[in-house]
Amino acid sequence: MSRIGKKPVQVPAGVTATVNGQTVTAKGPKGELQFVVNDEVLVALENGEIAVQPRDQSKEARSKWGMSRTQISNILTGVKDGFEKRLEINGVGYRAALQGKNLQLALGFSHDVVYQAPEGITLTVPKPTEIVVSGIDKQVVGQVAAEIRKYRGPEPYKGKGVKYAGETIVRKEGKKK
Template identity: 80%
Template structure:
């Protein structure tokens, strides 16, 4: 039994949620998102909460039960508050700037890296060494942050590169004489 899947997802105030077969749609102040559940998962809207249940007792249905409930919860939170991921840049001469909506990164290459964010994602640069990625889709925000980090991930000797805020880099000892 999925302990996560058993709990109904409460629809917060100010959010309009609807269930149409396998599709859950949520509208809120930040925008509109939807999630289409697998055919082995049942969705019901009752008492201002979305109840997720497996339609049969197969291992496949039970494994998708908790994930489906979490996806429904993520779209409800996304249209209400949105998601944010912060990145930090460490290293001499490494910095970020905005060119319109595009992100310009100076990461020690012979040229600056220009990152064009996808639709629905906003990038802010409060400081030259800090990047904030925001949006309503949790998966998309995480993917964009991972793509930016991938240009120059943190290296283990001096910790130079792009890292998530709060990420701990496992450091290595340098050469000994």
């Protein structure tokens, strides 16, 4: 039984949510998102709350129940407040800069890496060693942050590379004489 799926999703103030069949659409101050719920799950909008129920007690229906509720909650939060991920760059000569809408990364390669942000994502560089990825879709924000981190992930000996803010790197001891 899903514990999270039992709890209805409150529609926040300033957000308009509509349920049309299996499609949940949310409009808010930041934009508009929609999510198509799997056919194994029933969705209903009642009294400013979106309730999610499994169609039957099959394993597939119960497994998609909690995920559907979380996705609906994420689109409602996204159109109201948005999401952001912070990345930190560690290493001598490693830095980031904005070049128009593109992100230019100097990560110790013979060339600079230029990353073009997808539609709906805002990249900001408050410091040369910090990148902020923000947008309304939680999945896309996380995907963009992961793609930037993948260019030069943190290495375990000196901790050089791109890491998430707050991420701890398990350090290894170097060679001994």
